[in-house]
Amino acid sequence: MKNIALLFVSAVAMLACTPSVPSKYNATGVAPQIHPDYADVTVPVNIAPLVFEISEKGDDYVTRLSAAGTEFVFGGKEVAPSQEEWGELVAAAVGGEIKAEVFTAINDKWRAFNAFSIKVSPDTIDAYISYRLIPPSYVAYERLSISQRKLSTYEEKDIYNNMLVTAEPLGQCINCHAYKNHRTNNMQFHVRQYKGGTVVVNNGKAVKLNLATDSTLSAGVYPAFNPKYNVIAYSVNKTGQIFHTKHANKVEVQDSASDIILFDMNNLTVTNVANDTTKLEVFPWWSPDGRTLYYCSSHFPKRAPGQSAVDAEVRQYKTIKYSVLRRSYNPETGAFGAVDTVFNAAKMGKSATFPRVSPCGKYLLFAMAEYGCFHIWHQDADLYMMNLETGDFWPLEAANSQYAESYHSWNSTGRWILFASRRDDTNYSRLYIAHIGDDGRAEKAFLLPQQNADFYDFFDRSYNVPEFMVEPVQITPQEFAEVVEQDAVTVKYVSPKSEN
């Protein structure tokens, strides 16, 4: 008898707690405000549940998510489908959409908002992404990590964390993680200052290298793994920062000199590829066949006699405009061909950075703003796509915002792009993912989902250099720390070979 009573009470309690869609309501005729804005976005089938919060006023909330006969009803301001519920919804909606209907009650009077949809693409997305987590600071740094996230869940783990090795007062900066063909048995990242060097994983074996030589400007900075051959192109940079006293961009990160080098992983040698002293060359990237090297280049501002490079740049920072160039690469001889201008942004009075060729080789994705190279601090920076076959280019309007977009990368299938955007609060970079159609146009991007709708409101680090991976990094952070502790292997400089 006791058990039956308990069962009854439990059942009543469950019924009382199960939300149901109101039968009577007034239609508002407008879409609900939700946070993050997942209305009308396109998601892959293998993405973690999109958790969002209803920003409308109300005493009570009910949301119904439905797709092809499957539906779940959620109560409360935060709509947080479980992994199972979400799995059922996206499975039912593949190639179609999940319909979201929001109802709110004020003084027991229900209102219904216009339904919005979440489109579910049949194109799957790479299983993992990685990024650096860093506060949007300028000079100071403390706790930094390069982390990997499984996209189908919320699971995040460190790949490497600088606090494993860092020691005051030197500190340790880490940056520029990169992979060969989205796989993790060939990858790299840099460690700066304390125990500095470049950690390169070559066929699963990690080693720390010193890529600086007397004949090159600096150690390697922005990396690009050749997808076919065992070489990595790097820019080498002398970088500084200076601060806006008023402008909302707040800081200018500028190179007073920058070149492109090539690192041969087999012979542990580096070679200058582009080192014109009148130009700044940066952001290398390879074509999918590994036979063309893309990079950005800007003329250096004119210098008055006796004027330092830094002073000239500070005074004329708005005249520094990068265009996208390319040179052919002969993997047999190691020689590079003549320079070809792919996209003359400077001629348009703009500055294009981070050229990234799509895995199919058809499209070039880049960030463009009025001037400079460090677009994540430029609020006018947007993503652009160029058809390399026709030369046509266009802004990715559905993916862009009025704030900075930059640091983009392609999914291994070329159907998704991942990029950092500062649209949410203008200062903290968050990751957005957009579907790319056959025509190279983007659909509305969605914010990387988290377990709580307000996660980003309180998360005090930016997502930096996001990259797709088809598999997780297997080397543990502690194992990487042991590599970082070791002395770096120094590479040799060899002179560049001419094409003839």
Added chain:
Amino acid sequence: MKNTDKKDVAAAPAKGFFATLTAAKVSKIVVAVFFVAVWALLAFGEGATLFRVAEQSLFLYNGHFLREAMALPAGFLSYIGAFFIQFFYYPVLGATVYVALLAALYLLTKKVFDIPARWSLLALLPVALVLAYSTQLGYWIFYIKIQGFYYMALLSTLASLLVAWVCLKYKALYAPAVILWAVGGYMLFGAYALGGAVVIAVASLVDRIKGRYGPLYVVSAALMLVAVCVLVYAVPQGMYHYNIYSNTMLSHMPFAGLPVHQWVDNVEMYPNGIFEYWLPIALLPVAYLLLALLRGSLADSGSGKKCWPYAVAQVVVAACVVAFTAVYWYGDVNFDVENKQNKAMWDEDWEAVAAYAMDSKLPTRQIVLNKNMALLKLGRLGEDAFKYPDGSSDIAHPGVVHLTQTGGMMNYYQYGKFNFCYRWCIENAVEYGWRAEYLKHAVRCMLLSGQHKLAMRYINILKETLFYRSWACEMEEYVNEPQKISKQEEFRMPLLMYKYPDALELDDSYVEVYLSKSLSNIHTKEDARLYAEAAVVFALVRKDVNLFWDTMSRYINKGKLTRVPHHFQEAIILFTNLNKDITTNIPIDFKVKSRFESFISEVKKLKGMKEEEMAPLFIEEYGDTYWYFYFFVRNIKTN
């Protein structure tokens, strides 16, 4: 022992108060006086400092904040430390909570170690150590990278005492409790739990050696001590480092929760060493080991006829407690003045900001900057700037203190340098963690520079706090109705100072130098009188005559002047006197002229005397003049 005390009391009911005093009663009175004195000193003597401690901390009432804290070993301790620190926002309330917990520490120490009433002063030893660990901090409140530091030793010692009490009271639970404390407690309380586990193991061993236990019990306790020591070594480095915490270096693991970054890794930055900062926490386990050794031995000690050894012991203990507390109590006047000024600035009480500057005979540059800023707000800068003590006192801190990390953000904000203020909020948050003070600066800077989306981010964070919620809501109203911003008196000066064109600049971490140079270079038509007045005073502080004339001409040319401010007249008469080629038709008051003549005549009388010898002779008569500052306030070092 308790019975003995009761007999002592009962034996003398008819006698006078002093005659009824027993040793136990005296101890109780001394203990009570100690706690009341500490409370009063904290609540009323250190109110501004406690408020600053709260400002330099942050506690958010949400799961994100807890999760973020728990990502590090000892993160929970830091979390609850930050929880208690928030009450310092109201110093009397905060001091009451703090002293109540100190009293709990005292009572628990007495209980766990069976300290009889007549020996209860001994229980003040760990209290004094824990207190000293926090009150010694001074400028470290800006630099310690652990949020709840002020409370951490206190809370962790209380927690360890509770575990010790369980271990000693319930012998059967001893082994599991102490192992659990070492293994599980480490995650929550870090090094403090490890230290506590060792002390508990020693205390238990001593207890068993002293008690009527068989050798088996003693051997098992000894083995347990060995096991705990092994755990203390192995748990953080072996178990947690490789499996849970990929964010802490191996060698730092056993010291989680201790300021090893500042007080070990950075030790070469402190030429005179910082060993003394470790002393209170290093002596804490020693004190408890001493109490463990004395446990059970004190019951009858000193209760015989020959009570003088007891009395001497009590006096020694009391003297140690008082002396240690006093020596470790950071009592720097300049630090106190800076904190009072800071509080007054947030309260928009600018008269008080200026008035506090009088409390320091040799102020820090921060005090001078704050005072000048207040006088500028009050419209008295040119009139009164040099009537206050001036100079650049060394900061009472073992390392370099940069204004950018302490009070400089407020100066940047008030002088309209919102981007620079915001920059240092971010830079400091990166190094030391977000704090309420940084968040408030960030809100105001982004609000006044029109970056409302970013302002809302920080407003929303502050809305998750207990004591800054209403302030955040007030700021949110300005975001919703921005037209109200320019009408608000507190924003008037920062907005007036913000009217300059954008430029790319560096401050090299030197607030005063940057402000001085920046204001000198800004040529703006709008409300330039305010700019120019500040620029003239900065030029006078730099003793840069050319810059003075340049800024002065800008000041004069900004519309009709009824009278040139007093200090500007003093400077004009001084500089035209030093360089006869310079002529000016700026009118100088008769009083200024005649006073300058007598000043020069006094100086001539003392010809041959060194400036540092002359300074004390002139301070009484001319200490309120620019001339005194120009000749006798030398070697201004800014930071």
